Amino acid sequence: MIMTDIFKPAVKAEKPLFDGPDWNFDLIRDVYDAIAEVGLGEMGLDIYRNQIEVITAEQMLDAYSSIGMPVMYRHWSFGKRFAHDEMYYRKGARSLAFEIVINSDPCINYIMEENSMTMQCLVLAHAAMGHNHFFKNNYLFKQWTQADAILEYLAFAKKFVADCEERFGVSAVEAVIDAAHALMNQGVSRNAAPRRRFDPAKARQREIKRREYEIEIYNELWRTLPQSKPEAKAEEVVIDPTPPIVPEENLxxxxEKYSPKLPAWKREILRIVRVLSTYFYPQRQTKVMNEGCATFVHYEIMNRLYEKGLVTDGSMLEFMHMHSAVVYQPGFSDRGFGGFNPYALGFAMMRDIKRICLDPTDEDRKWFPDFAGNGQPMETLKDAWANFRDESFIHQFLSPKVIRDFRLFHIRNKSEDHAVRVEAI
Structure with a gap:
């Protein structure tokens, strides 16, 4: 039997969950429970535990500056970013995100205290359900990140960098981090599986052994002897300086492994930055899918809550206003065009997959014979969310209807041609 929608007919509630913009923590808990009932119970999402934190605008700016992470080592670039974002925010030239979600276990969701209750409901559905499900199930995040260890590792990194600043000086540590940040985008082995999943306990053990060795070899008497040459530091000894035979793309x-003169503490800092670069790599590869998944989930959940009578007409109008702004795609000739809006393209493709599963046309059956008319939109979407990245997802699921809706066209721009030519519309 072919279903006509994701959900079964709704049973109307006696009264809505809230009426008006004001919120409190008990209300947020009740709304989250209702959202979880739809997301987990009816849509079958699979998520990490959620940890919801309500923060101020200044705390949101602070989260911006530290790459959105709740714990981070100190560096001047974070303060520079904070001052830059704060200036634009105070002048009204830039707004803040309604939420930030961290790929961790538990999944940390930062929501703004300035949000109305409708917006809190929206961002909880978007982040705590949509992003959370994608983080836990997509193969790239499974392969490249370790959600249950990242917070502990960041705490170790913060302490290690602070200890290095105390022992070797702030300037020396900043110079190493500056260099590492400059190479951060070249700190991922893109064409190979990660060599080893990071382990905070092992990282702490390495630091303990390093300290114990320094204490063991230290002798105060050596300071009284005249030295004709600078004393070689034990940290600068490299076990294996031989470069690898196979070319290495991860700088x-x-x-970290083959520098002939790098002290051990500098190698550890390079390792910390490399781990962070690897952690963020899947997010750069799945922007359209991740935001499309979260936007689709919040759209379905909010409409389901409205069908159940848990959201008022006024709240639904506010939601539709914000949702429309999020998925707006300027035309290529508009002054505000800056490329594809990942929210718009991702959401359109998710909705289109649902349509193809439930009400396909002959064209859809020709293009997508594997799932057209299968009556299982959520199963099809969850399979796509788990097994694709942006590039492969668009190649596999971009339909002629979405191509027409977005008015996509193919441009030939070759050096041997005298003009740019539109080859397909």
Whole structure:
């Protein structure tokens, strides 16, 4: 039997969950429970535990500056970013995100205290359900990140960098981090599986052994002897300086393992930056899918809550206003055009997959014979969310209807041609 929608007919509630913009923590808990009932119970999402934090605008700016992470080592670039974002925010030239979600276990969701209750409901459905499900199930995040260890590792990284600043000086540590940040985008082994999943306990053990060795070899008497040459530091001894036979694309890994003169503490800092670069790599590869998944989930959940009578007409109008702004795609000739809006393209493709599963046309059956008319939109979407990245997802699921809706066209721009030519519309 072919279903006509994701959900079964709704049973109307006696009264809505809230009426008006004001919120409190008990209300947020009740709304989250209702959202979870739809997301987990009816849509079958699979998520990490959620940790919801309500923060101020200044705390949101602070989260911006530290790459959105709740714990981070100190560096001048974070303060520079904070001052830059704060200036634009105070002048009204830039707004803040309604939420930030961290790929961790538990999944940390930062929501703004300035949000109305409708917006809190929206961002909880978007982040705590949509992003959370994608983080836990997509193969790239499974392969490249370790959600249950990242917070502990960041705490170790913060302490290690602070200890290095105390022992070797702030300037010396900043110079190493500056260099590592400059190579951060070249700190990922893109064409190979990660060599080893990071382990905070092992990282702490390495630091303990390093300290114990320094204490063991230290002798105060050596300071009284005249020295004709600078004393070689034990940290500067490299076990295996032989470069690898196979070319290495990961520059941070190469410097960490094969630099002939790099002290151990600098190698550890390079390792920290490399781990962070690897952690963020899947997010750069799945922007359209991740935001499309979260936007689709919040759209379905909010409409389901409205069908159940848990959201008022006024709240639904506010939601539709914000949702429309999020998925707006300027035309290529508009002054505000800056490329594809990942929210718009991702959401359109998710909705189109649902349509193809439930009400396909002959064209859809020709293009997508594997799932057209299968009556299982959520199963099809969850399979796509788990097994694709942006590039492969668009190649596999971009339909002629979405191509027409977005008015996509193919341009030939070759050096041997005298003009740019539109080859397909």
């Amino acid at each position: 941070l890994y190469f410097l």
